[in-house]
Amino acid sequence: MPELPEVETTLRGIEPHLLNQRVARIIVRDPRLRWPVPTDVSKAKGQTITSLERRGKYLLLKLQQGGLIIHLGMSGSLRILQEPRPPEKHDHVDVELQNGVCLRFNDPRRFGAFLWVDGEMQSHELLRNLGPEPLSGEFTAGYLYQRSRNRSVAIKNFIMNGHIVVGVGNIYASEALFMAGIHPLRAAGRVSRQRYEGLVEAICDVLERAIRRGGTTLRDFVNSDGAPGYFARELLVYDRAGSDCFQCGCTIKQKTIGQRSSYYCPACQR
DNA sequence: ATTGACTCCTGATGGC
DNA sequence: TGCCATCAGGAGTCAA
Numbered sequence: 039m040p041e042l043p044e045v046e047t048t049l050r051g052i053e054p055h056l057l058n059q060r061v062a063r064i065i066v067r068d069p070r071l072r073w074p075v076p077t078d079v080s081k082a083k084g085q086t087i088t089s090l091e092r093r094g095k096y097l098l099l100k101l102q103q104g105g106l107i108i109h110l111g112m113s114g115s116l117r118i119l120q121e122p123r124p125p126e127k128h129d130h131v132d133v134e135l136q137n138g139v140c141l142r143f144n145d146p147r148r149f150g151a152f153l154w155v156d157g158e159m160q161s162h163e164l165l166r167n168l169g170p171e172p173l174s175g176e177f178t179a180g181y182l183y184q185r186s187r188n189r190s191v192a193i194k195n196f197i198m199n200g201h202i203v204v205g206v207g208n209i210y211a212s213e214a215l216f217m218a219g220i221h222p223l224r225a226a227g228r229v230s231r232q233r234y235e236g237l238v239e240a241i242c243d244v245l246e247r248a249i250r251r252g253g254t255t256l257r258d259f260v261n262s263d264g265a266p267g268y269f270a271r272e273l274l275v276y277d278r279a280g281s282d283c284f285q286c287g288c289t290i291k292q293k294t295i296g297q298r299s300s301y302y303c304p305a306c307q308r
Numbered sequence: 309a310t311t312g313a314c315t316c317c318t319g320a321t322g323g324c
Numbered sequence: 325t326g327c328c329a330t331c332a333g334g335a336g337t338c339a340a
Contacts, residue, residue: 070317072316072317111316111317113317113319128318145317145318146317146318146319147316147317147318147319148316148317148318149316149317189310189311190310190311191310191311191312195311257319257320258319258320296311296312296313297312297313297314
């Protein structure tokens with residue numbers, strides 16, 4: 039479910055409640071996530087949370103010694119509870135603070151992750167080989183152009199590949215390709231340098247606007263207050279199959295690309 | 309090295 | 325009401 043804007047929204051929501059706070063204990067009700075929640079997470083007990091960061095769609099909670107990696111998968115969400123509340127269905131993990139606040143991880147589909155790292159977090163296997171942050175200076179047309187040479191993979195899959203660039207998921211990939219006028223099936227290696235300029239601009243623009251709206255809620259995304267995001271009303275193509283293209287008026291198409299639904303305008307995107 | 313298919317899991321929705 | 329098929333904001337893993 040959550041892409042970069044939704045994870046960023048979650049981070050901004052939880053950070054003020056967690057930063058510089060001490061962990062009282064971690065309760066694991068159901069360790070069966072994407073990987074089993076390790077018993078090591080109890081090492082957080084008694085430690086202060088020294089920083090919270092986002093890397094792609096991963097949330098990093100750094101402690102004095104080690105840290106937690108949290109990924110929301112398709113259906114995960116984090117909530118801040120100011121006072122104790124009985125757990126509900128799929129509330130798999132709680133991080134209880136000594137001041138009584140609780141960070142609660144809920145994930146119906148259990149594709150998310152809740153992991154412990156002993157040493158430097160960025161050297162963790164899951165993070166080590168990730169591509170640049172799309173909203174950083176490293177993410178440029180030149181970079182995408184160079185990485186894409188001689189590659190036949192569809193441009194939509196290419197920009198959704200976290201080893202190329204992090205954080206761009208199924209919604210924002212469709213949106214950015216529409217904004218840049220690029221057909222989602224076009225081979226990444228057959229996109230010109232100039233059109234990569236437009237694509238980089240589109241990716242940054244759509245992600246920044248989505249963050250401002252608190253992310254996209256299509257079905258079940260909620261922020262750390264339990265509120266939805268409001269970017270869905272600004273989507274140009276995603277989930278609009280059969281509707282009129284806002285740009286040219288012809289019909290938005292839906293096609294499965296790399297086992298994911300993709301939306302595009304066959305006239306505007308080439 | 310790249311690629312594409314498969315997999316994990318629960319819940320919502322729609323057709324019959 | 326029930327039953328079944330299909331689909332869903334991710335991404336690691338495997339085989340070719």
